[in-house]
Amino acid sequence: MSFFEYFSRKKNNSASIAKERLQIIVAHERNKLKQPDYLPALQKEIMEVIRKYVDIDMDCVEVHLDNNGNCSVLELNVTLPE
Amino acid sequence: MSFFEYFSRKKNNSASIAKERLQIIVAHERNKLKQPDYLPALQKEIMEVIRKYVDIDMDCVEVHLDNNGNCSVLELNVTLPE
Structure with missing residues (x-):
């Protein structure tokens, strides 16, 4: 699976969520x-860098790691405090 | 523009490129x-973290920063040495 296939699998479901968010892929x-x-x-290490800039509650971080053929994708979804 | 709209705009153009690559969004x-x-x-700072793991030639890094409404997207495309 290529990068672009991975991203194009995403559904547009953000309309229902008004919270401030950070996504790292x-x-x-x-x-x-x-x-x-x-x-x-x-x-x-990336989470540590981001915590210098924003106050992240680690309970509000979702981590997904996908391995598919020759492509590994790490996805971090962070809901930021209001 | 939401995250998902951004990613779904991507075209699948990876088939023609066989190089090893890293993409950070x-x-x-x-x-x-x-x-x-x-x-x-x-x-x-993210580039510095990644350079601990792989030898990156900074000439082989493409950086894009998009601001669109309430969504900022930083995209780093790295072609790794063979």
Whole structure:
């Protein structure tokens, strides 16, 4: 699955949600399978960077990690405090 | 423009590109206009985190920053060395 297929799978469901949100997507498209996947480690460090700018409640972070063929996608969805 | 509209605008053009790639997208959907936008500062720090894991040539990084209504989207496209 390519980056673009991943993103185009998304449904437009944001109209019903008025909260302030931050979404971080890191997609790694590899040309060889079985390379080490560093996205889980990256996730923690990216969250630390973002916490310098906004006050994030870790209970309000949804994490998804998808591996599909040669494409790994890390998705972080953060609902920000009002 | 919501996150999902942004992503669904993407065309599937990856079939022609066999290189190893990394794509980072940070989307901030605000509930008020005129809040400070910290995405440009975040960009530099996220690149520094990623450089701990992969050797990135900064000439191979494309940066796009979109502001549209209450949604700011930072997109980093990195072609990784072979």
